[in-house]
Amino acid sequence: MTLSELEERSQPNLDSAGAALMRELVTHLAQHRTALREEWVDRITDAHLLGAMTREEIFAEATSVYDTYVEALETRTLEALEAYAQNLSERIIPRGVETHEVVGIVLLLRDVLARSLFAKYHGDTSILNRVFDVYEPAANSIAITVAVGFVRERERVIREQQEAIRELSTPVLQVRERLLILPMIGLLDPHRARQLMEQLLRAIRANRAKVVVLDITGVAVMDASVANHMILTVDSARLLGARVIVTGLSPEIAQTLVNIGVDLSKMNTVGDLQGGIEEAERLLGYKVVPTAEPPPAAMAL
Amino acid sequence: MQVPILKQGPYLIATIQAALTDSDIVQLRDALVDQVVRHRARGVIIDVTALDVMDSFATGTLRDIAQMVRLRGAETVIVGIQPDVALAMVQMGLVLEGVTTTLDLEESLAYFQHKHNVLGRS
Numbered sequence: 330m331t332l333s334e335l336e337e338r339s340q341p342n343l344d345s346a347g348a349a350l351m352r353e354l355v356t357h358l359a360q361h362r363t364a365l366r367e368e369w370v371d372r373i374t375d376a377h378l379l380g381a382m383t384r385e386e387i388f389a390e391a392t393s394v395y396d397t398y399v400e401a402l403e404t405r406t407l408e409a410l411e412a413y414a415q416n417l418s419e420r421i422i423p424r425g426v427e428t429h430e431v432v433g434i435v436l437l438l439r440d441v442l443a444r445s446l447f448a449k450y451h452g453d454t455s456i457l458n459r460v461f462d463v464y465e466p467a468a469n470s471i472a473i474t475v476a477v478g479f480v481r482e483r484e485r486v487i488r489e490q491q492e493a494i495r496e497l498s499t500p501v502l503q504v505r506e507r508l509l510i511l512p513m514i515g516l517l518d519p520h521r522a523r524q525l526m527e528q529l530l531r532a533i534r535a536n537r538a539k540v541v542v543l544d545i546t547g548v549a550v551m552d553a554s555v556a557n558h559m560i561l562t563v564d565s566a567r568l569l570g571a572r573v574i575v576t577g578l579s580p581e582i583a584q585t586l587v588n589i590g591v592d593l594s595k596m597n598t599v600g601d602l603q604g605g606i607e608e609a610e611r612l613l614g615y616k617v618v619p620t621a622e623p624p625p626a627a628m629a630l
Numbered sequence: 631m632q633v634p635i636l637k638q639g640p641y642l643i644a645t646i647q648a649a650l651t652d653s654d655i656v657q658l659r660d661a662l663v664d665q666v667v668r669h670r671a672r673g674v675i676i677d678v679t680a681l682d683v684m685d686s687f688a689t690g691t692l693r694d695i696a697q698m699v700r701l702r703g704a705e706t707v708i709v710g711i712q713p714d715v716a717l718a719m720v721q722m723g724l725v726l727e728g729v730t731t732t733l734d735l736e737e738s739l740a741y742f743q744h745k746h747n748v749l750g751r752s
Contacts, residue, residue: 530713537733564725565716570709571733 348406353462355403357449358442361478366395371443372487380428380480382421390417391434398438402467409626414478422479422486431479432472439468442608499525501532507539508609514547522558529562533571540609546577563596572597572612576605598624633658637669641742643735645677655691661727663698671743677735679710689724701732705745707731707738 358365370391373379392414401410421431430454448458462568501548502510513527533541543562545551551559563573575598578586599605610617631654636643642665644658662674667675678684696706707730711719734739738739 505734527713529716530716534713534733537737539733539737561717561720567715568711568713568716568719568726568731569713570737572733603646 336619347463348476350459351402351467352403352465354446354460355399357446358402359398359541361445361469362395362399365445366391366442369395369438372437372441373434376433378437379426380430380437381424381426386475390421394434394438398442398471401471401474402464405467410471410474411478417475417484418479418482422483428476428479428483432476435472435475439472442468444569456548461492472530483563492563499528499530501536503538504606505610505613505615508606508613509533509538509541511537511541512544512547512602515549515553517548517555519554521558522555523602526558529552531566533566533569536600538571540612541571541573542602542605542609543575544577545582546579546602547580550580551582551585553591555588556589560596561590574599574605574608576600576602633661635661635665637671638739640670640672640746641675641739642666642669642671642673643675643677645680647680649681650688652687654734655688659691659695659698662695662720663702666699666702666704669706672746673704673738674706675709675738675742676706677709678715679712682712682715684711684715684719684724686722686724689726691718693726693729695731696726705730705739705742708733709733711739 337526366388370384370388373387373391374384382390394417397410397413401407418431443461443464446460447457450460499511499513502512504510509529509532511525511532513525517525518547529541529543542561561573563575566573573596575596577600578598599608607617631649631650632647633644633650634643641664644662646658648668650658662676674695676693676695677705680687691751692708696708697710699706707728709732711731730741732741
């Protein structure tokens with residue numbers, strides 16, 4: 330359901346009496362703007378909402394939310410409010426404001442305004458009923474608009490972050506002549522695994538690598554498809570004339586791979602990155618020997 | 631197109647320069663297997679750098695060459711498989727088991743020299 334449908338559903342066309350009532354109501358809210366706004370800010374503070382913002386910021390934000398809210402009631406359109414909600418979300422999401430806080434403050438404003446209307450009309454139940462008939466659907470659709478706008482913005486941020494993580498390229502590092510290290514970190518999906526594999530093969534050719542250490546210490550989980558990509562990588566690298574040493578297989582990944590029956594017999598695995606580099610140096614014919622006693626670690630200040 | 635076979639010391643070098651038909655590959659196989667004994671070669675180097683496709687027939691024939699050359703007393707090294715070709719090959723399950731592969735010509739010569747030096751001393 331789109332927002333405009335929601336709007337139509339929750340705001341049946343007002344008859345002229347209803348429209349007049351709404352005008353009266355808006356006038357009332359505009360007249361008592363200062364008092365109602367302060368009451369609202371007090372209730373936000375009491376409820377410990379928007380903890381990430383200072384009271385001054387809350388007050389400034391509350392003022393514009395209040396005005397936009399009343400304007401939405403008055404014009405009976407949600408476009409301006411939608412735009413405002415998006416703008417607000419863009420500003421407050423990076424500061425760690427949660428969904429419940431945003432929904433909470435809008436509902437608080439609805440309650441504050443409802444109370445004030447109740448106080449004004451409580452003498453006459455029939456008018457009070459009609460006032461709420463007009464006010465409640467409009468207030469609800471405003472609350473929905475703001476909440477949906479906030480959630481939408483949050484989802485957009487999450488999508489962007491996922492994209493950024495996916496695009497984080499994994500560096501291929503040369504540590505010695507003809508020795509590359511590829512430290513893989515984070516979540517591996519088949520798409521990224523394939524990307525890494527192509528990147529590694531190109532790097533082997535570009536750097537004329539003979540041995541590659543593939544370090545997966547930073548990989549938390551691995552499924553069958555990613556494991557297969559890893560085996561394909563090892564085979565492809567061999568066709569190019571390079572050997573791959575896999576290091577840092579966690580117990581969990583080792584168990585997963587054994588459980589799903591991946592054949593790792595062709596793979597050269599070493600416990601940790603240091604061991605992997607030592608093995609690679611052995612394959613390349615290096616022998617690392619300390620030249621002398623290392624100097625004492627203490628440094629003169 | 632016929633593949634030229636060059637003799638370099640105790641090694642035969644065949645550089646494939648363009649895509650080959652199946653019969654070209656068979657011809658290459660026969661020529662190499664024949665010449666390896668005629669020239670008393672100790673190693674055969676097949677350079678496939680120029681190939682951007684390797685199908686199952688080509689791969690299978692390269693493996694055959696390696697085995698036949700071994701029976702005739704020498705060793706085969708395939709050099710210069712391109713990354714994309716390697717990827718496609720392993721995805722089709724063509725992994726050239728038992729065949730030595732190196733990055734380029736220089737590397738394969740170094741491989742042979744190292745191996746023969748070690749063998750020569752022992």
